[in-house]
Amino acid sequence: MSDAQIKLINNIPSNIANGIENWVTSTKIPWFYFNHTLGDDERGSYPVNQNVYTIVDLPRLSHYFYPNSKTPENDKKFVLPLIEWCKRNILPPQYEVKRVMGNLTTQLANAENLLNIPHVDSNDKDMISFLYYVNDSDGQTVFFKDGTIVYDASPVRGTGVLFPSNTVHAGQVPSINKTRYVINILFGKRD
């Protein structure tokens, strides 16, 4: 499936992908447990019209790369090259990074048809999100337009999806792979 505003990015250099995977999947990076899929600032109701998935509100583990990083040295060392690459290759020139967050979801039995709560990353129509897949995993990301599924992406290591941040989307929980790691980068126009 495809939608003109949602783009799969699959030409990220492998050295960037390697560095990120090594750091993010290591035992040195702190993860914070949240008992809801979404943060308080992301809540909202985005009804979707589909009968494939059961919508669930599952916990997650998150790591803040920017701002408020607890491990700024390694976060900068491994994730900054990806941000710089995005700026050079896939973003309009006036954009800068506003937030970078990692999400970790763990395997759940019989989760094939479970979908976390559909949401937007921001209501600002000028913001752009880049959802980067750190590792190969199951657990697709599903994108909606007017409540209908218009695009889905499978987590493939070293690839990502670029989309307007006000696009309604949701992630699935992995049921085959033990862990699904993504980095969600929000870009906005320079103030």
Added chain:
Amino acid sequence: MRIFNVDKLIADELEKNILVDCLPSYKHLKSTAPNYNYNNKSTTAGGIDIVNVQGFTNPIYTYTRHFPLYGKYEDMVSKINTPLISETSCLTKLIFGLRDQYLDSTYDIIRVYMNLMTIGTRYGVLDPHPDIENEPDAVTFLYYVNDSDGDTFIFNELEDKIMFRYTPTKGTGIIYPSGAIHAASVPMKHEVRSALNIIYCKDFFQRRGQKIYNEYVRRTNKINKQHSK
């Protein structure tokens, strides 16, 4: 083996601090005594399958990580990881409160870990292990942060018999000798299982010299005072 309870206010505050506010955790593969040799090749313990599950931990206070393999005793003192203890007053109250209520001040606090496991896909126990070896005076208090399944099991030395079993209940915990072979099991109903593993040992620092003991006392008194106001 013995069960303990803590005040509801502290239990609520701990749950909030760890699972809502929240304390970070790090992916880990195994949680055991340093250099513990898993020499039991059995695939079961007490008749339950042993499973390899990814868990998370926060070595809040990790004296034993640096003992005695990673440096001189003098170096160890400077590596005591106290910031998280001192930031979280309910944790301090728990750690000192348990010692004062169930032990006495000759017991030193030598390790505090927060462990967290998310709901699993296959039931079983994690690799059975002791918390510490060769310290007969070490005692573990395993405190349950939230209500969960994923019972804790204590086994005999051969790991073929269950000696004790306890279901994680918020605000309660179990006390056992730190050398006891034990394991958590995988939660299959609750989304998360979190426990604090607190180890005390009688005269642990004093046995390592006056200088180290004085430093330990100075640091712990400072933290304790900060939160007893």
